[in-house]
Amino acid sequence: MKKYFLLFNLFWVVSTIVTYAQGVNVGVRGGLNVARVTGDIEERYFPWSSYSQKPRIGFNVGLDARSQLSAKVTLQAELVFSTEGAKASGQWTDSGEGKMKSTQKLGFLSLPLFVKYNFTPRFYVMGGPQVSYLVSSKYEQESIGNGTVTTTNNLDAMNKFGFGIVPVLGYDFDKFSLGIRYYAGLSQLNKDDNLNRSLKSEVLSVVLRYTLFDVND
Numbered sequence: 005m006k007k008y009f010l011l012f013n014l015f016w017v018v019s020t021i022v023t024y025a026q027g028v029n030v031g032v033r034g035g036l037n038v039a040r041v042t043g044d045i046e047e048r049y050f051p052w053s054s055y056s057q058k059p060r061i062g063f064n065v066g067l068d069a070r071s072q073l074s075a076k077v078t079l080q081a082e083l084v085f086s087t088e089g090a091k092a093s094g095q096w097t098d099s100g101e102g103k104m105k106s107t108q109k110l111g112f113l114s115l116p117l118f119v120k121y122n123f124t125p126r127f128y129v130m131g132g133p134q135v136s137y138l139v140s141s142k143y144e145q146e147s148i149g150n151g152t153v154t155t156t157n158n159l160d161a162m163n164k165f166g167f168g169i170v171p172v173l174g175y176d177f178d179k180f181s182l183g184i185r186y187y188a189g190l191s192q193l194n195k196d197d198n199l200n201r202s203l204k205s206e207v208l209s210v211v212l213r214y215t216l217f218d219v220n221d
Contacts, residue, residue, distance in 0.1 A: 028218070029070040029215055029219075030067070030219070034212065035063065036061070038209070039061075039208075041203050041205060043203040056092065056093055060091050063087055068080055081116075086209075087110070088110040089110040091106065091107045106145045108142075111140035112138055114137075116134040119131060126177075128174050130171070130185075131172065133167065136168070138164050138165075144156075163195055170186065172184070182210075184210055185208075185211060189204040193205060
């Protein structure tokens, strides 16, 4: 079912670009991610005395195409690679023994689809759905005392397809565009829910876009 949903969205992008090909604006974009995972990225059968999660800093890079529908409304489709995940730290005992750090590293190929509205010639808001495919997932754990680092490829433990919504607030320059966006994942990352943990991805991003060329009438 999820595969068919992704194919439908891909078809939507292609159809949009073809239909409005006489007025397409093509650009490249990239930026900074501040990502976290809601839920518990640690296996909670460990008897942690104290435990906290922290965001993971990553990046996003990709291509997009804009199609102007009116003076204020634009359709925008993107193809993006995004590094996401979360960090955590904790210790085994109240006395501070057994301190650990962990990082869940996620790499997604994402397809956001937006409706963009310019409420002034420069300022705009965008929003729409995003379908993602998980291409990499690694869990890294470090023991603070002896410096031992263990890395596990846990891609098979994760759902490959994801879905969420993305609101954006931004400003258009002549060839550049700066936007702040928030991705709220609605689908569960992990397959196994035996530990009563449902993991979902959340990402706050700052994105800078540059116009490459216009395909005019």
